[in-house]
Amino acid sequence: MLTLRQIEVIRAIMVAGTVKGAAELLNVSAPGISRVMKYTEDQLGIRLFSRIHGRYSPTEEARDIFEQVASVFQSVENLHQAIEGLKQGENQRVSFGAVPSIAHHVLPSAVRALHDQFPDLELHLNIIKIEEAIDYLLLHKGELVAMSYRLDHPGLAVQSLYNGQxxxxxxxxxxxxxxxxxxxxxxxxxxxxxxxxxxxxxxxxxxxxxxxxxxxxxxxxxxxxxxxxxxxxxxxxxxxxxxxxxxxxxxxxxxxxxxxxxxxNFRTYAVFGADKPRSIFADAMVKCLIAEMRKAAAERRRLSPF
Known part of the structure; x- marks a missing residue:
């Protein structure tokens, strides 16, 4: 079975037409490309390339293999693009809630920080009262609620965010x-x-x-x-x-x-439904909330040291 590295080398030779060109594409040495190519041909028991006028061309019997190599490589490229899209929040939608005391200033600041990480993420925000949070989470209306009250419920998971006054x-x-x-x-x-x-x-x-x-x-x-x-x-x-x-x-x-x-003592919490794994966006939002709560408290003390 060919490895992804072997597939990468075969494709690089197909694209560049020479071992040297393939080495430059992959940013490796030309002898290394030659070794991988020889090992691959020995492993498969067939010759993949013919050398004509200094350039490598696929052999007639190996053309079906090259079509499959191109297809596999395209699938890998699509996977990389999907991963990059996920990193940007592309085609992703999440809903978060917060009680009014947090939604007033901290939530918008945290959302700005989250948007810097995932600029394409579609985000829905809800300002809810504490007593509304259980239904909001258990009915899957949203993934996270930032609260100033600890909810003890078997269907909920709670993470501490900030301890203030x-x-x-x-x-x-x-x-x-x-x-x-x-x-x-x-x-x-x-x-x-x-x-x-x-x-x-x-x-x-x-x-x-x-x-x-x-x-x-x-x-x-x-x-x-x-x-x-x-x-x-x-x-x-x-x-x-x-x-x-x-x-x-x-x-x-x-x-x-x-x-x-x-x-x-004034504590804040992030509350989640316990029956679903957290998304990477919820984890990032928790970090943003913690950072913004600390920043907000520090700024308020700077402006009004009391």
Missing amino acids: LFAILPADHPLVNKEHLSVHDLARERLVGIEPTDPYGQLLLAPFTEAGLDVSYSIVARTGQTVSTLVAQGLGVAIMDELSLAGPQQHPSIVVRCLAEPT
């Missing part, structure tokens, strides 16, 4: 902006804006008050962190917000961000 946000003219660190006890005495406490994301933002033994109520309840930030910017109260929702150039200039005196 929660912060206090206030109107720029609020008296508390003079304090470098704010306690949740300071915030509890103010008008509070937040997410519905029964919402998993709302529970995350309420956790610093709960852990301090404070029973608080919101004067205004919103659906997303971006709406909460806008309400604070309008002077309608103060709030606790995760750091990724505060990332990017979209942050309101009339909001001031302050560290909380109490320790907080």
